[in-house]
Amino acid sequence: MTPALAHIQSLPSWLAGRVAARGRSLVAEALAAEGLKLAHHAVLAATADYGPVAQADLGRRLGIDPKDLVGLLNHLGGAGLVLRAPDPADRRKNAITLTPAGTAALTRCAALAETANAEFLAPLTPAEQGTLTALLTRVREAAEASGGSEA
Template identity: 60%
Template sequence: MTDPALRRLQTLPSWLLGRAAALGHRLVADHLAEAELRLPHHAVLCAVAEYQPVAQAELARTVKIDPKDMVTVLNDLQARDLVTRTRDPKDARRNLITLSPAGCELLHRTEALGEQANAELVAPLSPAEREQLNELLRRVIVDR
């Protein structure tokens, strides 16, 4: 017999959202692993693509990665020739990050992998329910 407190917990929106987030995280991570990429690396590639050239410190704030961890992520991406890191000609203390051609190519591939993972996540829902879920989640997150 299930504990009533546990049954109650499993009806709470916070618990359900947390479980859905964990499932989504796992699905995306598994799909990105096919491209030998981890979630923080993918987030950085996405942000660089959108804001390039972007200062390394600004990138850390945008993606919400600790600056020390950002150095590690960027070193990993640079070692794979996915990003370039150059000195800002206006401020030699800053590094500017841009995507390399290989980084652009990998980002396109991983975007498709992410779409597959998200499709798996919402597969039990009808197209109308998927739209409704997205709208409701946007309201919960954005309308604060």
């Protein structure tokens, strides 16, 4: 019989959680060089993809609580990386856009995240890295299809 803790630690869900925590930690450490956190990077990326975007829509797309998003946007705005202005479509709402400095920061953050992920996946061959990414993508897509989506 397998000891109880060893059994838990052999479960794919436990392994995925531990590995994900290490990956997030490496990326978070890398982004700290820019004075940013993972959530800041996500806001910059989503704003680049969807901007100008209503602040409320941005929060919904990322699954970030509105109060938390205000703090993130205050930090990014204070650093000159995003602009908040009345939404031309509905002046009661704020629209978020990237500044040129925000675009440059996003480019640097993407490079830092790539470097951190290369370190993270270094124990695997390039073929294994591709297989792992493909398998994780399938599991994520299945989770999202069953209603378990998360930003």
